[in-house]
Amino acid sequence: MSIRDVAADAYREAAPALVASMIGGLFSGVVLSGMRAELRLVPGLIVCVPALLATRGNVYGSLGARLATGLHQGLVRPHFEADDRLLAAGAAAMANGLLASVFAAVLAFCVLLALGREVAGLGVLVAVALIAGLLSGLVLTGAVVAVVFVGFRRGYNPDALVGPLVTTIGDVFGLAFLVVAVRLVLEVR
Amino acid sequence: MPEEWTVSAITRATLPVLLGLTAVEIGSGLVLGSFENTLYRHPSLLVLVPVTIGTAGNLGSILASRLSTALHLGTLSFDPRDDDLAGNALATVTLALSVFPVVGAGAWGATVLTGGHPDLSVLTVVAVSLASGAALALLAVVVTVAATYAAYRLRLDPDDVVIPVVTNLCDVLGVVVLFAVVQVLVA
Numbered sequence: 001m002s003i004r005d006v007a008a009d010a011y012r013e014a015a016p017a018l019v020a021s022m023i024g025g026l027f028s029g030v031v032l033s034g035m036r037a038e039l040r041l042v043p044g045l046i047v048c049v050p051a052l053l054a055t056r057g058n059v060y061g062s063l064g065a066r067l068a069t070g071l072h073q074g075l076v077r078p079h080f081e082a083d084d085r086l087l088a089a090g091a092a093a094m095a096n097g098l099l100a101s102v103f104a105a106v107l108a109f110c111v112l113l114a115l116g117r118e119v120a121g122l123g124v125l126v127a128v129a130l131i132a133g134l135l136s137g138l139v140l141t142g143a144v145v146a147v148v149f150v151g152f153r154r155g156y157n158p159d160a161l162v163g164p165l166v167t168t169i170g171d172v173f174g175l176a177f178l179v180v181a182v183r184l185v186l187e188v189r
Numbered sequence: 190m191p192e193e194w195t196v197s198a199i200t201r202a203t204l205p206v207l208l209g210l211t212a213v214e215i216g217s218g219l220v221l222g223s224f225e226n227t228l229y230r231h232p233s234l235l236v237l238v239p240v241t242i243g244t245a246g247n248l249g250s251i252l253a254s255r256l257s258t259a260l261h262l263g264t265l266s267f268d269p270r271d272d273d274l275a276g277n278a279l280a281t282v283t284l285a286l287s288v289f290p291v292v293g294a295g296a297w298g299a300t301v302l303t304g305g306h307p308d309l310s311v312l313t314v315v316a317v318s319l320a321s322g323a324a325l326a327l328l329a330v331v332v333t334v335a336a337t338y339a340a341y342r343l344r345l346d347p348d349d350v351v352i353p354v355v356t357n358l359c360d361v362l363g364v365v366v367l368f369a370v371v372q373v374l375v376a
Contacts, residue, residue: 001272001273001276002272002276003272003275003276003279004276005276006272006273006275006276006277006279006280007276007277007279007280007283008280009276009280010251010255010276010277010280010281011280011283011284014251014280014284015284017247017251018244018247018248018251018284018288019288021243021244021247022240022243022244022288022291022292022295023295024243025239025240025241025243025244025292026236026240026292026295026296026299028239028240028243029235029236029237029238029239029240029296029299030236030299030300030303032235032236032238032239033232033233033235033236033300033303033305034303036229036232036235039225039229040229044222046218046221046222046225047215047218047219047221047222048215048218049218049221050214050215050217050218050221050242050360050361050364051211051214051215051217051218053239054210054211054214054356054357054360055207055211055214057356058207058210058353058357059203059207062203066199070194075194084194085194088194088195088196088199089194089199091196092195092196092199092200092203093199095196095200096199096200096203096204096207099204099207099208100204100207100208100211103208103211104211104214104215107211107212107215108215108218111215111219112219112222115219117222163250167243167246167247171239171243175239
C-alpha cells in the first residue's frame with residue numbers, strides 16, 4: 001500500500017471513535033467548567049483532576065481488557081453471576097482505583113506544600129478523592145462488565161468497545177462525582 | 190496479564206505501573222494549577238481541557254495500536270520512508286487538523302449554551318484549539334514512534350506497554366501545550 005492508501009485507511013478507521021470521544025470530552029469540559037466554584041473552594045483539587053480522571057481510564061480500561069481476554073479464553077462466562085474470577089477482577093479494580101486516588105491526593109498535597117502554593121487540608125483532599133473514586137468505581141465496574149458481556153454475547157469484539165466507553169463515561173461521571181464529593185465533604189466539615 | 194484471577198495477583202501486576210502513571214499525571218495537574226486563574230476567567234478554555242487531553246491521548250493510542258499491529262505482522266520498519274510509518278503519521282496529523290477546529294467551536298458553543306458569557310471570541314477559541322491540536326499531533330507521533338521502537342528493542346509486547354505510556358504522556362503534553370498556546374494567544 002502507498003503512503004496515501006495507508007493514511008486514508010487509518011483516517012477512516014479512527015474518525016468515528018475520535019468524534020465519539022470528542023463529544024464525550026466536550027461534556028466533561030462543560031462539567032469541569034461548571035465546577036469552578038468547587039475547584040476554588042478546595043485549593044489544589046484542580047492539580048488532582050488529571051490524575052483522578054486518568055486513574056479511571058487506566059484501572060477500568062484494564063478491567064475491560066482483562067474481562068475481554070477472559071471471555072476469549074473461556075475463563076469467564078458472559079453471565080451476570082457471582083463467579084470467583086469476575087468478583088476478584090472487580091474487587092481488584094476497585095481497590096487499585098481507590099489506592100491510586102488516595103495516592104494522587106497525598107502526592108498533590110505534599111508537592112503543593114513543598115512549592116509553597118495554596119492547598120486545602122490533607123483530610124479534605126483525601127476524603128474528596130476517596131468518595132469520588134468509590135462512586136465512579138461502582139458505576140464504571142457495572143458499566144464495563146455490562147458492556148463487555150452484552151457486546152460479547154451479541155458478537156462484537158469487546159476490546160473495541162471498552163476504550164471509548166471507559167474514557168467517555170469515566171470522564172463525565174468522574175467529574176460529576178467529584179462535584180458530589182466536594183459538596184459532601186464541605187457539608188460534613 | 191496475570192495467570193491467576195485473584196485480587197492480590199492482579200494488584201501486583203497493575204499497581205506499580207498505576208502509581209507511576211498517577212505521579213506523571215500529578216505533573217500535568219501542577220501545570221494546570223499554574224494557570225488556573227486564566228482558566229477560571231475564561232470558562233471556554235476550561236471546557237477545552239478534558240477534550241484536548243483526551244483527544245491527544247486517543248490520537249496517540251490509535252497510532253500505537255496500528256503500529257503495534259504492523260509490527261506483529263512484520264510489515265513495519267523504523268524508517269521515515271516506510272509506507273506504514275509515514276502513512277499512519279500522516280493520518281494522525283490529518284485527523285488532528287480536521288477534529289480540533291470542531292473541538293474549539295464546540296467548546297465555545299457549549300459555554301454559550303450552558304449560560305456562560307462568551308468571554309472570548311469563537312475565533313480565538315478555535316485558534317487555541319487548532320494550534321494545540323497541530324502541535325499535539327506532531328508530539329503524539331514522535332512519542333508513539335519512540336515508545337513503540339523502545340518496546341521493540343527491549344523485546345516487550347507493544348500492546349502491553351506502549352498504549353498506557355503514550356496515553357498518559359499525551360495527557361501531560363496536552364496540558365503543557367494548551368498552557369503554552371494560551372500564554373501566546375490569550376494571556
